[in-house]
Amino acid sequence: MRVELTVNGEPLLADDVWEGESLLYLLRERLGLPGSKNACEQGECGSCTVYLDGVTVCACLVAAGQAAGRQVVTVEGLTDRMTEPAALHPIQQAFLDAGAVQCGFCTPGLLVATHDLLARLPAPTDEQVRESLAGNLCRCTGYEKILDAVRLAAGRLAADASGGHGRNAAGPKPGDQR
Amino acid sequence: MTGPAITEQVGTGTARGVGSSPARPDGVLKVTGQFAYGSDLWMDGMLWGVTLRSPHPHAVIGSIDISAALATPGVHAVLTHADVPGRNLVGLEHADQPVLAESVVRYQGEPVALVAADHPEIARRAAGRIVVDYQVLSPVSDPRTALDAAPLHPGGNLVRRVKIRKGDPAPVADVVVRGEYRVGMQDQAFLGPESGLAIPDGEGGVDLHVATQWLHVDQQQVCTALGLTPDRVRLTLAGVGGAFGGREDLSMHVHGCLLALHTGKPIKMVYSREESFFGHVHRHPAWLQYEYGADSSGALVYARGEICLDGGAYASSTGAVVANAATMGLGPYDIPNVHVDCYGVYTTNPPCGAMRGFGAVQAAFAYEAMMDKLADALQMDPVALRIRNAMSEGSRVPTGQLVDSAAPVAELIGRVRDLPQPPAPPTAGPVDLRQLPGGVGNTTHGEGVRRGVGYAVAYKNVAFSEGFDDHSTARVRLEVAGGTPIVTVHTAAAEVGQGLVTVQQQICRTELGVDTVLVHPADTTVGSAGSTSASRQTYVTGGAVQHVCALVRARVLELTAALPDLPGTPVGLRDGAVVDADGAALIDLAELLGDQAVERTDEWRHRRTYPIDPETGQGDAHVQYSFSAHRAVVDVDVELGLVKVIELACAQDVGRAMNPDAVLGQIQGGSTQGMGLALMEEIQVVDGKIVNPSFTDYLIPTILDTPPMPIQVLENPDPHAPFGLRGVGEAPTVSSGPAVLAAIRAACGHDLTRVPVRPQDIIG
């Protein structure tokens, strides 16, 4: 079958998609967007977290056909590609600055999940962060620096929002068209 | 004249050198989704390879019929053992494992056949059409009786036995404690699945891009199996999504190459999570019987331990794990009389091999439980008892080897003891369920919840032991591009997430005073770096990079010294210039070098180790030890057997914090894996079959399960090691689990002997 959808603001299509393929497979293997990761493909690890019409989902649990005609935002879409070179989103920068990236396999899913968290709760408590990110496994870091990264990102986004350094504090809105 | 001390004397070679925490070179790629892991590789015209695995733990293969699979549209190849052109046996220490099973399968999940097809689902379905005639045999499931079972391999079922004997064989003590412990099978559970891309070169050779830990040992084994020389089998490291020991053995390597050579097309293989549980070795399950004796003052008189390790169907690194469990088996204590027997056996269970902590982890659960039991029997404080018996510099370990650098065991455990305690559990008022055992499962509002505090201290050997020729190779090139000096460092060392690429850059910056350092992709066009395991890469590959930088620097100083009219004597490099002993710049590297490059390649070895005596276990087997201590604070619902770890504090001596942020990351991640083993992680094997091969049923700690981790880092330099550093990655995995167990015992009062601890054990 043919699947047409919008990914990171760009209309894309894939032909010859087999009905059993997931949105994750579609993104990774057919659309050239391997940023979303495939650590379990059973909805347990969160490494494939993407926005689907503004709601975070495990792309491995969504059939490719279900995504037809819908808006998907992946980790590749968090970067501000309107600038040259592409500017990292403050959440991406915070993960780097806090040392929250080791092997990095969990990182794309955590970035999207954190983006969603901070859009809902700009100043979360540690307990709220833990609860919101409990669906994203990381095997390398022990999560301490991931918490640091989320705190750092929240602080910087809040400062940006109040200080107004020209950066869009919330980053791309879920399902943003560009 | 040009030794590494020179730049140290005149200051750090440049900012962002050793001791700082600069950004990792792969960081931007990783946060933007562009870093190419093994599973992300892709090539026009590539096919997907899948592996058919045995459903039985033990069976004779009568016949294999591939005709229906081969006839499936979209299928390009179906291969069996008959298609392995070289020797159909591979393995890390012993070549005992077929690439594809021939006449017998020895574990559930053993590879039997391969399929290449246009789409992974076509390949999987075709694999399902391969008809294998199995004659099922009874499994050999219990390692404690495996030595009496019919031999699974030509040499019998013993992989290795190690004995350690020291002092009086019949010692007498005032106080004696005993215990029997059982440690379950842990999985590395790296998130990036086994994966790679094999590309045929059209001339009978192959290029393999693979997520692995040791390119050269892979290359050797692939060559043996394919019957090709190393120049025709070239390996490049693909992005690695964590390893923790689980990638030291082969996974898809030979399989992918076989399919690529057979079809003439690139082959991509990616394991699913379920397949991953069958596709790599695990941490050895262990059965441990211990007895410790002390005098009435609390001084240890003797220690006895018997350890049985289940090696599973193939040896992998079981021999080395046995030696480690034996030599690390009694903890970092001074013990005058020692008797340890440790053995590893073949069974028809999943193969076991390397995992972070490598034998030391299992033993630590037993010896730290012994120390707590002794403290109890002596009515001593458990920390005081540990300090009373702590190993220190000048001690001799049970193998007789002198501890010839800092061993601050007493200080480490004292430090975690002296940290402030986390707030007491709420006894009244509104409670936050997320802070209680059972969490938002809403199983308690504080009733039945008891606080417990537990301590553990451990040590772990760093790098390869027992006389192994453990070396690394580095190539370092200094040149000028666009008027700026640039260093390129090239090794075959596997970056698996730990940050070795960053440390290599830092070492080059410090040694050569050049800020821009490129890390060449790791591949087999440079000599072996050895394995990314045993906490050894920063030590050994770091040592190699430092050594080769010194060669490059010597050449640069030589070139400088040949210049006329120098205002001083060149002694080092800093901030892009050659400097004198006061640090004053004599000439810029850009001006000195012009268009000439200085490149050197060399091997580097750590100091020699020796085999241990087969009867007494005596010998200078190890290079270095890494020490850590933990204090765990837990809240336990003693009615339901649920545990919430409130805090997990660690103190570790790292010799030199090469990259302080990365050191913390290793301690935090390592501590969490040890805690996972203590609380929840177990591959459950019933009659040789894994019953929980998924992240639904095999649980690893989430961010909700993982507590705050206050950390104290000590830097007592090891004079024998580059920069004085100690390998960091494993010790915390050894000491964290026993501390958690001790804390739960303190809370519930039961003698917990099984790891991971289960609710029914806590209820008692």
Ligand code: FES
């Ligand atoms: S890959 Fe989708 S949740 Fe793990």
Ligand code: FES
């Ligand atoms: S950084 Fe490796 S899984 Fe999170």
